[in-house]
Amino acid sequence: METNQSNEISQTPEVKRPHYLIQAWLVILLSVFYGAILVYVQIHLGPQIEKNKTAATFAQIPALVEGADASKTESLTITGTDGKPATVYRVKNENGEAIGWVFPGSGQGFGDTIQLIIGLDPKIETLTGLYVLDQKETPGLGNFITGENFRGQFAGKSVLVPLRAKAGEPENPEEIRAVTGATISSTAVCDIVNATVAKYKEAALTQN
């Protein structure tokens, strides 16, 4: 069957073929059909996937802000300076006192969007921790941003001055040692931290 069809094409190249949209009727029909399958899957699984992401964020809160009690932590919906609503977390200790903030941040990395969660002190002046929720950086190079060696540098850094990634030993307090000499992934993480803090700081501090 296969060979017959290809012979037919090669022997009669001048045959008038129907309009390409008519030739592609099966492709078009299948696209609609498969699209419907994917919509169905997304409607059913989407909420569960979102729930998993939230659970992963909550699981990291004690590691991001010292002394945090994830069960007491409050989720707040605030509007960032970009005008879009976002969920941030007011972290509380076991006595219910606010001891910090966790902000979600994302931005373009080298491979794909990098998603971070960032821990901050109550006044939003100092970082207390950083965790990478999702990234598709180059394995063996950029994906070292998920490692403790890189992430650990952020705790204790001031966010009043924008952070910068630097290849080699940092010399100034706002510098972060990049994971590779090329600094693309490391710079992306620093930029996301700077942008996220700038975006939510004011809105978060005015929450009562």
Next chain:
Amino acid sequence: MKTLPSAGQRFINGIIPENPTYRLLLGMCPTLAVTNNVKAALTMAFATTFVLFCSNIMISLIRNLLKPHLRILVFTLTIATFVTVVDRLLAAYMYEMSKQLGPYIPLIIVNCIIISRCEACASLQNPFISACDALGVGIGFTLGLVSIATVREILGSGTWLGFTILPPEIWTPWSIMILPPGAFMTLGVLLAAVNYIQSKYKTE
């Protein structure tokens, strides 16, 4: 016209004589990338088998409608749909594993095992034979991945499927085995072993 293999032949062929990993050397990307532990290898193998099974049946059902110059497009469209379904399922029910496998699940779309089965079997034969073919090749691929992952996880972490096999007191894990070079070395050694066994078997 050469007669095509029957359902039973298709099934058996996929497991040993045309094993995708060791005989055809197809699908090397997951073979090298996700075999540093058995759990990831099994998840990848099952995900690939699911996609293979669904796409083979789907392509087989529409095989008489396929136009030769549009068939690869239809294959890719079908495969991509089922890969997306599997990706979402993993993210919903096996979130940790889905994060560990990361971009390798979407990369099943370009896994040449699946497209080659659509081309060689599903676009020519009925859904039952195509399903048997998919299961055979799926089992063969699972064997390939798990055999490599077994060697790498035992030597590299001292465990198998998370259970301690070589306790740290008697065994210093070879961290190279869980890094990419370990994948190449293990694949090379196992391939050599398979070829050696086959040459012995043939001469006897």
